[in-house]
Each structure stands twice: as structure tokens, then as C-alpha cells.
Amino acid sequence: xxxxxxxxxxxxxxxxxxxxxxxxxxxxxxxQALLKRINDLLDRRWLTNDGPLLQEFEQRICQLIGVKHCxxxxxxxxxLEILEKAIVYFHCYSARLTMARSYSGVLRYRSCNA
Numbered sequence: 001x002x003x004x005x006x007x008x009x010x011x012x013x014x015x016x017x018x019x020x021x022x023x024x025x026x027x028x029x030x031x032q033a034l035l036k037r038i039n040d041l042l043d044r045r046w047l048t049n050d051g052p053l054l055q056e057f058e059q060r061i062c063q064l065i066g067v068k069h070c071x072x073x074x075x076x077x078x079x080l081e082i083l084e085k086a087i088v089y090f091h092c093y094s095a096r097l098t099m100a101r102s103y104s105g106v107l108r109y110r111s112c113n114a
Contacts (some may be wrong), residue, residue, distance in 0.1 A: 002008060009015030028034055041053060048054075054072050073079045076110045 002013065005011050007013040035099050037053070039050075040059070041047065044052070046052070058072050062068065071082065073082065
């Protein structure tokens with residue numbers, strides 16, 4: 001185990017990995033499954049605006065975090081803006097922002113009256 005800064009690869013110590021690992025490097029997983037989904041997406045010609053893949057994503061996030069509804073957005077900034085509007089509109093502080101691995105924001109909202 002490395003016990004001081006000089007042990008770290010960036011400071012001249014032995015690196016833990018044989019190649020650079022970059023922040024945000026995607027985990028592709030099963031390449032063929034990914035390419036099939038991309039091809040299906042392109043064949044449908046429905047890339048945005050509540051398409052079937054977005055609906056599937058939102059349903060899976062709902063199951064994962066245990067809520068009835070969620071909204072997938074294109075980035076965390078948009079998610080935070082929606083969160084702010086929910087808090088102001090509902091005078092509620094129980095809305096939370098959950099970050100998905102793709103760094104898209106997913107708004108998790110629980111009614112103030114519940």
C-alpha cells in the first residue's frame with residue numbers, strides 16, 4: 001500500500017496501471033449489444049423528444065431509486081434548473097438531484113404532501 005505522496009505514480013512512484021486511465025473514460029461493456037442499440041436508434045430515426053430509449057432509461061432509473069416518476073435531461077445544469085423550479089413552484093425542499101453515470105441529471109422528486 002502506498003503511504004506517502006512520493007509513492008504515487010504522478011510524483012515518480014510506480015504507477016498502479018500499465019496505461020493511463022482517464023477521468024470520464026466510458027465503460028462500453030458489450031460492444032455488440034451497444035452497437036445493436038445504436039443501430040436500432042438510427043433505424044427508428046427518433047433520437048430525442050421522449051423516444052423509446054429515453055422512456056426505458058427513465059423507467060430503469062425509477063426502479064433503481066424507488067420512485068414513480070423521473071425526468072431524464074441532457075446535462076446536470078438543466079437538471080439543477082428543473083430542481084430549482086420545482087422547489088420554487090412547490091415551495092418544497094424534498095426534491096433531489098441524482099447523477100447518472102453518463103453525467104446526465106435525473107430529477108428525483110417526492111411530493112411535499114406525501
